[in-house]
Amino acid sequence: MSPYTALILLVAAERLAELVTARRNAGWSRRLGGREFGGGHYPVMVLLHTGLLAGCLAETAWAHRPFLPALGWPMLALALAAQALRWWCIATLGPRWNTRVIVVPGLPLVTGGPYRLFAHPNYVAVVVEGAALPLVHTAWLTALGFTLLNLPLLAVRLRCENRALGLATGPAPAVAGATP
Template sequence: MTTWIWVFIGAVICQRLIELIIARRNESWMLRHGAEERGAEHHKWFVLVHASFFISMIAECLVRNNPVESINYFLFAIFILTQLARIWCITSLGRFWNTKVIILPGAKLRTSGPYNYVKHPNYIIVGIELFVIPLLVGAPLTAVIFPFLHIFLLIHWRLPIEDKALATIGSMKKG
């Protein structure tokens, strides 16, 4: 693989690790203020899929030995736009942004930023990334498999749990 691919994959992995740190801090703050986690048993599947995504992408690049010599600027522009949208999601939710479903009694449902237009924008962004990132580095099989795994987890676990939890926000009392 060419050097830029390693740098790119490494940068995305670092970004994800930073997001996990942000999520942990937000989770800690929310739990200290009386928040409740919902559907904790499904979170491990998201962790497994996202970790497997990077392993699959790297393995596919190594096995295919088909180095992408130059950057596809169209795909890279889509990647940059998804990163900007991700930052918009994280900053719009502030301390309420998380990788888990955590509900704080008494909190108001956030509808600012991209949440004013779409109910779950971050999941759309992740789906796009799971397709675009592997294509950028020459891992088309990973680009096909992982968006479907993401959609499966969302439909069968995450969205029903999260929508049910979010529906209770108005009825939950702090204390």
């Protein structure tokens, strides 16, 4: 197994860990009266993100993309930085973080961690990773394809999330035992 294949498999394992975390957090949010928004675009997002990982492996194998150290090492650093930013978001949001857009009415917006720097830091991580991860091993078609397909999806996602957060007003429900 090549080091790049191992990297992609590690990212895939990380995605599975995210899904486990998201499922647990979705239960927490729903117990507090959380409402999901934008469920229609979620399967497209899952398909695109799965395609990113598959594309990384397929393009490097089929097109015999080389590892170019001058490109690969900086892109690896960016991909790792994107992972760090993503997990900083997850840690900051705690049980409120999810891969779906689920908002618990009445909870205040999170303004700490990376959210004190900008409104949607997780999506910065997605954009950076979507370009950097394929370019670690010069899979430029995958980087370009993911980026071009992700832009309209990200626009839909941002509109959905901003709308959902704008509607989340009113007192927070009190539910006994609703901890993550």
